[in-house]
Amino acid sequence: MNQVNSFEVDNLVIDFALDNAIFNRKYMRAVNGVSFHIKAGEALAIVGESGSGKSTCARAMARMYEPNAGAICLDKKDINDKHEHLSQEELAKQVQMIFQDPFGALNPVHTIRHHLYRPISIHMPHLKGEAIEDYMLEVLERVGLSPAQQTASKYPHELSGGQRQRVAIARAVSTGAKFILADEPISMLDVSIRLGILNLMTDMKSDGIGFLYITHDIATARYFAERTGVMYVGHLVEWGDSDSVTQHPQHPYTQLLISAVPEVGRKRSAEPRDYSKNQIPLWTPDSKGCPFALRCPKVEAKCHSEMPGISQISDDHFVRCFAYKSE
């Protein structure tokens, strides 16, 4: 399975235990019935507020969590299938993660060379000795860390935040991974550095790498990703082509998110909103209805009892909301 082209998540459900009770253990449902797919050479952005389950999805895709229901398929093969038994090594060769904190992601007592040497020697067994070094320098050059020879001998504390995040990206691509799960890769970086990292990832897309880009910044989602999905309390509420989702949002939550993005010269609303309506529900396996019903301006009676089905708005734009009526 060298040429993987799709990474699919189908009806993913993940529960977390809230206590350690032996009987009647209580659970929260962090991810509920989420489906999406990433294609090679394409980026999918998942946008949502803290606690909406976006990182949980990414971690499940890297097999850090086992799903309670649903399937995660690399080229139609379920990565959790007991019979197929995909080893961690095989999975890691295809799927790599980049984390938010470039300071915590690298081991401070090892050089950059050490960080890259290990994944390369494990995942590229045909490379030996000098060839590993050459390949490593090539990867470092590719992520813009030149002179590579010098960078390789440095320790993480000698690099800036942006350079460290580039090392993290170099480590992810050095295995030849086809899919990179990037969990808020730029939110801890300096503003002047962020764009460089986004542009680097954009260039990697043209090399055929697919990205899952997790963010709460909807403007960079539109900038970097071809497709965007919006999550709210474990549910994917709207997804599709990034331009379509951001320019013509249909779900009331997406509309709220976009109206909240600061913009130069925008005028304040006359009256502050009613903050008592800002309740975010704790979703449990027994919860019913649409999670946004408590805050939704267009709420109807049935919103509290059933989750809306999927409505297709255009070729690549879907929404789960009763308020959307197709003309």
Place this chain on the structure above:
Amino acid sequence: MNQPLLSITNLCVDYVTDTGNARAVNDVSLDIYPGETVGLSGESGCGKSTLAFAIANLHSAPALITSGNINFEGQDVLSFSKEQLRQFRWSKASMVFQSAMNALNPVITIGEQLIDVVLAHESCSLKQAIKRGEENLQLVGIHASRMQSYPHQLSGGMRQRVVIAIALILRPKLIIMDEPTTALDVVVERDIMDQLYHLKKEFGFAILFISHDLALMGEITDRVGIMYAGKIVELGQTDKVMTSPQHPYTKGLLRSFPTIFGPKKRLEGISGHPLNLLEVPQGCYFQARCDLCETICKNTMPQLRTLSADNHRFVACHKVEGE
């Protein structure tokens, strides 16, 4: 124009390290007028938070205020005695820090933390203090029954509102806000900013707003200063700075943010890395990252000059037409 509320002149703050002094705030002058919202922006390490700390004279070693003056209503903040400082902090100028999560004491209730401020500064009964605490919580949209809650029982947005309530409770004339919404998501950020706007209209305090989010800055501030490597490189009315930036660094910063509505095109941002303050070059600090860099930029440090087209606009760049 009337007298400035706060006037900072030629302030320098150094961090003393083993390998030399790093000048985090370098010859900064800034006036804040009553009721005005002034923004300070720039990337991490440009000295904006250091400047904010200096205003309340909060610096302790290894940070050292080496020169300059800070005047608050005509009084020199840097020459205050301990007792004068204690009275000045919070009743005249209060602060809202970046991480509300850490600004509140986790083992006492938020009610106690609100009352504590009142009792420390004013002579009033406990009953009155509690009443004022409750009123102020309601001002920021939190129910008075929450006085009994501990910080961990509140969401991030609510905690940040509590911190704002504590900052407001003595009705200071200036509130310094150091990245107040950075840790929050956009919807909560919007709510807090809306609320702040209404509180400001009601009480008329001035705000020094520190953030790296230029879009947010453009929305709420009257004037904005852009800092790079400890120096203010551009200062002016917010709408004008945003629509016609003059300094190459301001231009680069504004280019670094993808917009949500505008055309979608590849942005280039600013090349290179932030300056290491221990190895400052001769001449302009921005020279290594600047496209317009010439010989003069490498030799002489540009001074803040008034722009010929706009006398409220100051730019420190050799390549910009000044008076």
